[in-house]
Amino acid sequence: MSDTEFTCIIDRRHLKEAPVTLNATxxxxxxxxxxxxxxxxxxxxxxxxxxxxxxxxTAKGRMQASIVQSCAVSGDDLPVEVEESLSFRFVPDVTITEEEIELEEEDCDEIPYSGTSFDLGEAVAQSLALAIDPFLTGPNADQVRKEVGLLDETSAGPFAALAGLKTKD
Structure with missing residues (x-):
């Protein structure tokens, strides 16, 4: 059914009351x-x-991850701890008609599945992807900005450079 990196196929016909724990190898x-x-x-x-x-x-619980990301400015590796609440609703896949439909807010968190099984691991992996900060900066970011001329200590805020352009007219 799935060939993703973190697969945990669940068959809805065999659900148990005990929580499901997923641990990536x-x-x-x-x-x-x-x-x-x-x-x-x-x-x-x-x-x-x-x-x-x-x-x-309906799947509800928590995700914990320990990752290393690169600083968006310096490129330094930064350790990051992720802890997120998770809430998914897996729904049977329906055939979409050409008529216009309106989605409610709760519909946006639905994950369609075919047959009787769905991939809980992939849903968790996608949640991790969403938790990754693409603009993460570390302690050396300002130093690198200064070195490449993106940070001027005499500037007073992010719009100071724009104000300087205005005075040149």
């Missing part, structure tokens, strides 16, 4: 780091409870 962590273009995923764990209601499966 070192190989899965390495594959996720490559997919998300970050230096390292050290660990990824999620614990979710699953509840079935009329074919829909």
């Amino acid at each position: 070192p190989e899965q962590c390495a594959a996720l780091a490559k997919r998300f273009d970050i230096p390292q995923v050290k660990s990824l764990t999620a614990k979710l409870t699953l509840q079935l209601e009329d074919g829909d499966v």
Whole structure:
């Protein structure tokens, strides 16, 4: 059904009351780091409870991850701890008609699945991707900005450079 880096196929017909715990292997962590273009995923764990209601499966719980990201300015590797609440609703895939439909806010968190199984691991992996800050900066960011001329200590805020352009007219 799925060939993603962090797969955990769940069949809704065999749900249990006990929470599902997902732990990424070192190989899965390495594959996720490559997919998300970050230096390292050290660990990824999620614990979710699953509840079935009329074919829909609601999954709620927490995700914890330890990753290494690069500073957006200096390129330095920075350790990052991620802890997020998770809430998904897996819904049976329906055929889309050509008529216009309006989505409600709660519809946006739905993940369609075909048959009786869905990939809980991929939903967790996508949540990790969303938690990665693409503009993360570290302690050396301002020094690098100064070195390349993007930070002037005499400037008073982010619009000071624009104000300087105005006086040149």
